[in-house]
Amino acid sequence: MKLNDLQKGRGAQKNPHNRFLKDVYEIREDFLEFCRLEGEEAENTKTQYIPIFPKSIVNKVESPDVGMLYSMNPYQGCEHGCVYCYARNTHEYWGYSAGQDFERKILVKEAAPKLLEAKIKHKNWKANTIVLSGNTDCYQPAEQKFRITRKCLEVFLKYRHPVGIITKNAFILRDLDILTELGSHQLVGVNISVTSLSEKTRRKLEPRTASMQKRLKTIRVLSENGIPVNAMLAPMIPGINSHEMLKLAKAVADEGALSFGFTVVRLNGAIGQIFADWIKKAMPDRAEKVLHQIQDCHSGTLNDSRFGVRTRGEGKIATQIHEMARLARQKYFKGRVFPKLNHELHEQYKTGQMKLF
Structure with a gap:
């Protein structure tokens, strides 16, 4: 495979330099040609699962525009391979690249359940x-x-503690039994990411994710079982999926979603060069147009780090996206409300048993 070929099954097509590392590692075309002639692989492209041993698992979210106060991640890195993913940059803190390393070096936190239990049982x-x-x-x-x-x-x-879930994988239905019981106590809300109704687009943007048909079915099944669902129509990428806003909103509403959210794509950190490299290989006919339209949403750059603005975007294109979202809410979500989760039960169950008095 030459450096300018599109590698199927992966989002990122390169491993950009980790900004925290002094040394630069790169694969040259003459080395690739040597490996081809010798019948050898230039590098290990299979997914690796690497155990890590954190001392804590629950993170306090300091960013004021994210919409959550606490989060936890059982895994770092993600094999789904979404080329636009903002989380790619966090892989650099572990000494890896935000590119293909993010998709094929998955850090696994097997102690997460015990760490979580210790956290929510703490007296404070x-x-x-x-x-x-x-x-x-x-x-x-x-x-x-x-x-x-x-x-x-x-x-x-067990401890009757509220939990939110964000996923784009229909595999969540494996846990329908637990989710249904959590839902009966108003302890769970699920956010399902739905990016495009076009499978051709989905396969390019998010190569190892569930199909859109499966995601829509997931929304329906969860909703039918009393589990509130918010659809994440994110990110909206001008020239790729932004024109689908109304159709996406209708599709998720028809399956029972109670609300939807969206963001305007921003390509922060190393993601800018990863996305630019990818789109020139995956969609060469519209690459420059898409990149320029993204820049139009962020004052001429691919990324805007200002809180409150970074995910909303500015300018005419961003305004059009927001107007479509406003119309979608009026047309398809009028009268629907995503419920607040129950924060009152947990105190009674903190010791694992109900208090008698």
């Missing part, structure tokens, strides 16, 4: 919704092997 902890996951998908393929997310949900249920 007051129940507040903890979100699975604020960074990487808790139902990515690794969950089929390690079942860490399910074990964490069992902890939340």
